[in-house]
Amino acid sequence: xxxxxxxxxxxxxxxxxxxxxxxxxxEGGAMSRMSSHLELKTRLVSGLVKSVVRRLVGGESxxxxxxxxxxxxxxxxxxxCPGTILHRRMNGDRFYLTAGSFLACTPxxxxxxxxxxxxxxxxxEGAFLIEISGSGDLxxxxxxxxxxxxxxxxxxxDTGHVVAFEPTLSYTIGGMGxxxxxxxxxxxxxxxxxxxxxxxxxxxxxxxLAGWLTPYCR
Amino acid sequence: xxxxxxxxGAFESALVQLEHGDELISDAGAMYRASANVDIDVTTxxxxxxxxxxxxxxxxxxxxxxxxxxxxxxxxxxxxxxxPTHQGEIFxxxxxxxxxxxxxxxxxxxxxxxxxVDTQFQGLKGFVSGxxxxxxxxxxxxxxxxxxxxxxxxxxxxxxxxxxxxxLVAFQKSLQYxxxxxxxxxxxxxxxxxxxxxxxxxxxxILTQSHNPTEFGKRLGPLLPTRKQ
Numbered sequence: 001x002x003x004x005x006x007x008x009x010x011x012x013x014x015x016x017x018x019x020x021x022x023x024x025x026x027e028g029g030a031m032s033r034m035s036s037h038l039e040l041k042t043r044l045v046s047g048l049v050k051s052v053v054r055r056l057v058g059g060e061s062x063x064x065x066x067x068x069x070x071x072x073x074x075x076x077x078x079x080x081c082p083g084t085i086l087h088r089r090m091n092g093d094r095f096y097l098t099a100g101s102f103l104a105c106t107p108x109x110x111x112x113x114x115x116x117x118x119x120x121x122x123x124x125e126g127a128f129l130i131e132i133s134g135s136g137d138l139x140x141x142x143x144x145x146x147x148x149x150x151x152x153x154x155x156x157x158d159t160g161h162v163v164a165f166e167p168t169l170s171y172t173i174g175g176m177g178x179x180x181x182x183x184x185x186x187x188x189x190x191x192x193x194x195x196x197x198x199x200x201x202x203x204x205x206x207x208x209l210a211g212w213l214t215p216y217c218r
Numbered sequence: 219x220x221x222x223x224x225x226x227g228a229f230e231s232a233l234v235q236l237e238h239g240d241e242l243i244s245d246a247g248a249m250y251r252a253s254a255n256v257d258i259d260v261t262t263x264x265x266x267x268x269x270x271x272x273x274x275x276x277x278x279x280x281x282x283x284x285x286x287x288x289x290x291x292x293x294x295x296x297x298x299x300x301x302p303t304h305q306g307e308i309f310x311x312x313x314x315x316x317x318x319x320x321x322x323x324x325x326x327x328x329x330x331x332x333x334x335v336d337t338q339f340q341g342l343k344g345f346v347s348g349x350x351x352x353x354x355x356x357x358x359x360x361x362x363x364x365x366x367x368x369x370x371x372x373x374x375x376x377x378x379x380x381x382x383x384x385x386l387v388a389f390q391k392s393l394q395y396x397x398x399x400x401x402x403x404x405x406x407x408x409x410x411x412x413x414x415x416x417x418x419x420x421x422x423x424i425l426t427q428s429h430n431p432t433e434f435g436k437r438l439g440p441l442l443p444t445r446k447q
Contacts, residue, residue, distance in 0.1 A: 010228040011306075011368040011428045029433055031400065032385040033426055036378035036417050040401045078385075080433035082228075082305070082368055100437070210441030217442055 001106070003137065005085045009145040012085035013078040014104060018069035025064045026077045026104035035073035041066045066107070079103050079141035081206060086146060086164075088138045094167045097130040097140050100206075101163050106136035140164055144204030155193045160205035166197035219330050221310050221361060224299075230308045231301040232327065232363055238293045241331030244300055244363075246284040248327055251299035259287045285335065300328050302365035309370045309425060311362040311388065317422070318357035318391040321364055325387045325427075330360035355391070364388050368429035379418045384430035390422035 001024070002017040013032065016024050028042070042063040067075050079085065085103060088095060102111070114129045132138055142163045149155065151169055159173065171191045193199055219242065220235040234242050236256065246260060261284065290296035302308065313319055313333055329335065336355045356362050364370075366387045373379060375393055380400065389395075400415045418424060 007369045007428055013369070013428045029430075029436075031382055031415075032428065032430065033373065033379060033381045036380045036419075038380070042401065076371075078368075078428050078430065078433075080430070080437045082429055082434075206437060207441050210438055213438075214443055 001137075003087065003139075005087065005139075007085075009084045011082055012141065013076055014085050014139055015074060015076045016067075016104075018067070018073045018075070020069060020071050022069050023107045024067045024075065024104065025107050025109075026067070026075075027079075027102055028063055028065050030077040030079065030103060031065065031067075032076045032078050034067070034075035035069075037070065038073040038075055039068045039070065041068065064111075077104050077139075081141070081143040083142040083144050083202065083204075084146045085139055085141050086200065088140070088164075090132065090134060090136055090138050092133075092135050094131060094133045095138065095164065096167060097132060097164045098162050099128050099130065101140045101142065102130055102132075103141045104139045105132070106138075109134035109136050109138065140200075142200070142202035143206050143209075144202050147201040147203065149199045149201060150197075151193050151199050152196050153194075155199065156190050157193065157199070157201060158205075159189050159191050160207060161201045161203075162191060163200040163202045165193065165199045168197035169193045169195045169199060219361065221363065223308050223310070227307075229305050230365075231299055232308050232310075234288075234298045234300065234328070236288065236290050236296045236298065238290055238295070240289065242288045242298055242328060243331055243333075243335065244286050244288070244298075244328035245326055246286045248300045248302065249286060249288070249298055250301040251297075252288065253290075253296040253298075255290050255292045255294055256288050256296040256298055257291045259289075260284045261287060287331065300363065302327055304365075304367055304431075306366045306368050306427065306429075307370045308363060308365050309372075309387070311364065311425075313356055313358065313360055313362050315357070315359050318355055319362060319388050320391055321354040321356060321362075321388045322386045323353065325364045325366065326354045326356070327363040327365045329356060329362045332360035333358040333362060357391075362388075364425065366425070366427035367431050367434070368427050371426050371428065373424045373426065375418050375420065375422055375424055377419065379424065381416050381418065381424060381426055382430065383414050383416055384432045385426045385428075386416060387425040387427050389418065389424040393418050393420045393422040393424070395419070 001022050004015045005012055007013050043066045044063060110133045112131045114131050171193045173189055173191055175189060219240045222233045224231050224233055236242060288298045311319055334357050364387055370387060395416045395418045397414055398417050
């Protein structure tokens with residue numbers, strides 16, 4: 001299996017070359033073009049109930065698209081939002097993605113939805129995380145460009161800008177400053193990361209774009 | 219006529235140099251700058267094939283009702299800048315008489331006047347897809363400008379290629395296609411969120427866009443206020 005990411009930072013797309021007998025998973029609706037003989041099936045990852053929960057709360061498709069090659073084939077995959085695609089090699093470890101950041105992975109990885117806590121629920125952002133575990137190649141995406149930050153100690157970030165982070169980081173969700181600052185600074189809720197590990201941030205957020213666009217929608 | 223693509227990358231535009239006697243046709247509203255000696259004429263008809271019906275067909279194809287025609291008035295050289303409505307790349311296609319091109323509705327940005335622009339009803343084939351109800355056929359000899367949502371990738375079809383309807387920009391008419399399902403069954407395909415795809419066969423070129431407006435709309439739409447009726 002060979003991977004090629006092109007078009008970063010604005011229009012990342014992923015092309016996967018499959019050998020005979022190989023399988024690949026993606027978020028539903030991500031396929032832009034593929035070999036005609038490639039077999040596409042939908043698949044419930046981690047059972048029906050968990051899949052339904054993931055669909056309802058995680059923002060990702062209820063079902064994963066599974067591509068199986070009977071002979072050499074290719075498939076091109078794109079996230080729904082213009083932005084950057086990143087690759088991560090998983091070696092039996094865990095990784096956290098925010099809702100909407102999952103694009104694709106090699107088969108048999110475990111995808112689970114994690115509730116980010118009650119406070120995150122009210123922020124309307126980052127309320128749910130997807131926990132990925134297992135071994136293989138993972139591809140995830142941002143809206144806009146990506147800033148990769150090595151956290152060592154503490155870092156404060158806006159919840160809507162978080163794409164992914166390593167499990168060695170812990171976080172709390174809260175306001176920035178007092179109640180006045182939280183309500184009027186426009187920052188809303190922030191995540192305070194602690195520990196040592198990699199944090200991936202996106203340079204734009206979709207709810208903010210929608211907010212800017214709203215007055216122009218007639 | 220000379221075409222230059224400006225601002226390479228995420229937000230491209232086209233600058234077209236017109237010699238005396240040259241004519242440029244564009245999607246109405248695509249012009250963002252022009253030299254003072256350029257005259258604009260708005261028509262409801264494409265060259266050759268005229269009348270109100272052709273305009274209505276164009277309207278239905280997702281393109282505006284009118285096409286604009288630009289020419290210089292004083293015998294001097296002039297220029298017209300064209301910008302698409304959405305972000306992405308622009309591609310210049312050299313159309314030859316032997317191989318007309320088909321553009322998905324909304325991908326047509328402009329062309330030289332030596333080309334005929336005709337909307338081509340796809341019947342039920344187009345209707346089922348829910349996207350690109352109409353295609354625009356461009357034939358003759360000249361240069362065609364297409365725009366896209368995101369990056370444009372050119373694929374040469376040898377035997378077969380499957381393309382999601384939301385990613386199609388344009389293809390050579392020498393290719394045959396059928397609308398079909400991506401998955402093993404209609405239910406599988408629908409559940410996967412892939413819906414309808416186009417299966418191309420034969421020999422020819424296809425342009426696809428990296429991003430799918432429908433998929434982006436699915437994400438952005440719920441965050442916007444409900445549309446006023």
